[in-house]
Amino acid sequence: MRLRSIALMLSSIVIVGTLVGCTGNKSEVNNGSNVNETADVQDKYTPFTIDNYGRELTITQRPTKVLTLGPNTTELFIALGLSQYIIGNSLDNHSRGALPAYEEQYAEIPELTYGPATREAVLTSGADFVYGIDWEFGEEAVDISELEEYGMTTYVNSATTLDQMYQEIRDIGKIFEIEDAAEAFIKDQEARMLQVNEVVADQEPVKVLVYDSGGNGVFTATGTNFETLLIELAGGKNIFDDITDKQWSTVSYEEILARQPDVILIHDYDVPALEQKLLEIHSDPVLSQLDAVKEKRFVTISLESVLPGDRMAYTVETLAKGFYPELFE
Structure with missing residues (x-):
């Protein structure tokens, strides 16, 4: 049965404590003044290359001004304790509000656009990193190649499997040097889903x-x-x-x-x-x-x-x- 195979896939997890994300006050889109980066800290950053669904991204320093295009990407950043980096988000028209644990931090994030992100809004945002759901990019949306010309590294959220979503979380953890927090979040998700699967497996x-x-x-x-x-x-x-x-x-x-x-x-x-x-x-x-x-x-x-x-x-x-x-x- 499909449910039993899923249970076996999840059964090797180790349950960990609840991940507590850090908060940060937000100002206006474009300024990014809430993130205090020093040249000394950035000099210690080790560049690396990752694969983002067939696109190679080379990360040379930790981003400081991030756009999260989609409520799912915004909330993930909050869950990982990265809300202080966000200078704008989009697609709140597809949101019924953040989960209770994240409401306060979500409310502090400036809204780049209520609906889909526009080319003009993104290009004038001053962002150096964009994490967005795949439908925000393309011929009729924001062009990734153009963003690169403006110095914006774009990471597309396009997972269709758990392993792909876990990889996105691990990549974000590596980019922002919070690998332990990313791994802890994954383990917590796995443990909770396993508990559900054990209840419904025989149905x-x-x-x-x-x-x-x-x-x-x-x-x-x-x-x-x-x-x-x-x-x-x-x-x-x-x-x-x-x-x-x-x-x-x-x-x-x-x-x-x-x-x-x-x-x-x-x-x-x-x-x-x-x-x-x-x-x-x-x-x-x-x-x-x-x-x-x-x-x-x-x-x-x-x-x-x-x-x-x-x-x-x-x-x-x-x-x-x-x-x-x-x-x-």
């Missing part, structure tokens, strides 16, 4: 439809999406995990009806609102025929929670409780 996987948005079909996560992995770790099975040529896809209502999900997992973010999505589902002539809809078997989660970042364990815990409420009473 028949719950068939899950991911509902991001509706309209001309349902926009859903596919088999290569990081969210599908989190669903599996929580004891579920994405009913569209057989789509593997892209991370997101629009599927027909009729195909959903044919696959009969046990649970509908709804993303909660700004537009359309969660209430509107529920109304759309109940009023659709096809979706309303699903037993999951008739019996109101819905699980909701904020979009940022299913993106690759710091919320792996939190999301697996939340989903498992939604999939198997009787096991977590």
Whole structure:
């Protein structure tokens, strides 16, 4: 069973104490005056080269002014104790707020853009390092090659597996010389996910439809999406995990009806609102025929929670409780 193989994969972890991140006050985007770097400290930095999904990055000194493009990347920096380096973030429109432990620090971070980052905002930010989710880059977004011309090192967040996300965390740890903190964070995530997996391992996987948005079909996560992995770790099975040529896809209502999900997992973010999505589902002539809809078997989660970042364990815990409420009473 897939769940048993996941349990074996996670079973070699060592449980460690809670990682406590340090805080830092934020000023305005562009100044970076909250980070006190001296030439002496930077002179001791040993340059190195890392691979970022096929792109070689050479890091010659610790960054001092960072843009985090995406709430998942911003919160990961906070979780690792690196919030004092952030001079701006983006995509808060896809956030329902930071986890309680990080709320105060998140609120202090300047907002570069509420929605997707713009070329102008990034280029004029004064940043020397950009850590952003992959959809923030490309022909219609921010061009990585142009950022390099402006002296900005760009690290793309694009994990689809746990190992890839762990590598991102380790790379950030190395870049900012906090390897021990990065490793401790990974171990804590592994331990918490293992605990969940041990509870659900003997259960028949719950068939899950991911509902991001509706309209001309349902926009859903596919088999290569990081969210599908989190669903599996929580004891579920994405009913569209057989789509593997892209991370997101629009599927027909009729195909959903044919696959009969046990649970509908709804993303909660700004537009359309969660209430509107529920109304759309109940009023659709096809979706309303699903037993999951008739019996109101819905699980909701904020979009940022299913993106690759710091919320792996939190999301697996939340989903498992939604999939198997009787096991977590």
